[in-house]
Amino acid sequence: MTTVIRDASWIAAWDAPAGRHVYRRHGDVAFKDGRLSHVGGRYEGPAQEEIDGRGLFVMPGLVDIHSHATSQPLYKGICEEVGNPELWWSGLYDNKLVFETDAEGTAPSAEVAYAEMLLSGVTSFVDLSAPFDGWLDLMARSGARAWAAPMFGSATWHTDDGRNVIYDWASDDGQAALDEAVAVIEAAERHESGRLAGMPAPSTPDLCSPRLLGAVMGLCQQNRWRFHIHASESIHEVQEIRRRHGTTPIRYLADQGLLTPRTILAHAIYADTHSWVTWSRSEDIATIAQAGASVAHCPTPFARYGAVLESFGRYREAGINLAIGTDTTPHNMLDEMRWACVLGKVADGNLDAVLTADVFHAATIGGARALGRDDIGRLAPGARADLVLVDLEHPSMRPCRDPLRVLLFHAAERAVRDVYVDGRLVVARGRVLGLDHERALSALDAAQVRSQQGVAGRHWSGRGAEQIAPYALPVVGE
Numbered sequence: 001m002t003t004v005i006r007d008a009s010w011i012a013a014w015d016a017p018a019g020r021h022v023y024r025r026h027g028d029v030a031f032k033d034g035r036l037s038h039v040g041g042r043y044e045g046p047a048q049e050e051i052d053g054r055g056l057f058v059m060p061g062l063v064d065i066h067s068h069a070t071s072q073p074l075y076k077g078i079c080e081e082v083g084n085p086e087l088w089w090s091g092l093y094d095n096k097l098v099f100e101t102d103a104e105g106t107a108p109s110a111e112v113a114y115a116e117m118l119l120s121g122v123t124s125f126v127d128l129s130a131p132f133d134g135w136l137d138l139m140a141r142s143g144a145r146a147w148a149a150p151m152f153g154s155a156t157w158h159t160d161d162g163r164n165v166i167y168d169w170a171s172d173d174g175q176a177a178l179d180e181a182v183a184v185i186e187a188a189e190r191h192e193s194g195r196l197a198g199m200p201a202p203s204t205p206d207l208c209s210p211r212l213l214g215a216v217m218g219l220c221q222q223n224r225w226r227f228h229i230h231a232s233e234s235i236h237e238v239q240e241i242r243r244r245h246g247t248t249p250i251r252y253l254a255d256q257g258l259l260t261p262r263t264i265l266a267h268a269i270y271a272d273t274h275s276w277v278t279w280s281r282s283e284d285i286a287t288i289a290q291a292g293a294s295v296a297h298c299p300t301p302f303a304r305y306g307a308v309l310e311s312f313g314r315y316r317e318a319g320i321n322l323a324i325g326t327d328t329t330p331h332n333m334l335d336e337m338r339w340a341c342v343l344g345k346v347a348d349g350n351l352d353a354v355l356t357a358d359v360f361h362a363a364t365i366g367g368a369r370a371l372g373r374d375d376i377g378r379l380a381p382g383a384r385a386d387l388v389l390v391d392l393e394h395p396s397m398r399p400c401r402d403p404l405r406v407l408l409f410h411a412a413e414r415a416v417r418d419v420y421v422d423g424r425l426v427v428a429r430g431r432v433l434g435l436d437h438e439r440a441l442s443a444l445d446a447a448q449v450r451s452q453q454g455v456a457g458r459h460w461s462g463r464g465a466e467q468i469a470p471y472a473l474p475v476v477g478e
């Protein structure tokens, strides 16, 4: 069955020879059996379904390269302004982790995150989570193209005083967790939906032993999986790797043979040239570029702590493949893209340092390349029919001289009307078809209440939720 979107007002089409997206106006987009058969101009072939494209902007589905669907949604209203001053912007090692999602809240959390992603135009995502029962089926039910990325390490950590990170190394060096990850990835690849895949996600260079990381990369080479690791994510991690190995996390990974074209580095923000990192050399950016590794850029969580990538423009000029991820809550990809664009300009003090087209490229082609795919993130004949219909009649989109700019800087997810994955409708008129968003939100509300009750017992100091994450305004009169 062929579906044709007739006379779309605007299309973001892929110009393969030029290697860039271009606008086409007043054209048709047709797809059949999950693939695009026609993009731009008049489609003259047969069609069983016809959609009026007037008043619509048709763009490729976005690729969310890095998200934590099972842990982050519960942090809404909690983690935006919570760090750990004694560990001086420590990223992973901060106080929000005591607001954990319990087993009952895990699936609803993921369901909320997947819904948010779809509603913001995401058609492909990578979820870095601890595996749980029903994970793959929930991903499949979302209708998206999804990569399960089980996260694990050789160690966990805790603190007894809020100033020192203590590593608790597993007696098996994380091997059992790796074995479980492999089983989940293989099950994803076999999943009947045909839209799931996987990749191992060893957590960070300081929480994984060199042996574990080497074993993971061996499996990735053997099975053609991507290798997804947080790196240069926190100042603490940079200091710890320097203490252990006398070098930066990026150089350490390169020396271990872990920087390859199949490597996805989240977030690679504290490179040796970053102004918060004092280092004698300036090699990290070139090292990533030479290895052909990708960077999963997720500006929001860092910006909340006052930190930016230095910089999107500089990484891109060096030849690094940049992709965009939502990472934390909100899992709103268009919001994340707006931050990437604005903060890229701020980091360089230059309006031209990052333009809308650069961020759009990263959120589509960059993500696809990081995943090793040349058939997603683009509207071109033969590519998968993953597309987003943006409502140009929505008040937030008007007036609309330039749909991508208006979408990014003004409307964001409000104007996303319909989303297709493999030519199948997964969001219709702003509603996710395969998920029960409302029920999941109710379950997540309850999970957040339960989580706060246990904070004092989980925090080293015995402080409760209100001390660790005070309300934005004092609550009075109770």
Ligand SMILES: [Zn+2]
Residues within 6 Å of the ligand: 066, 067, 068, 128, 230, 266, 327
């Ligand atoms: Zn992450």
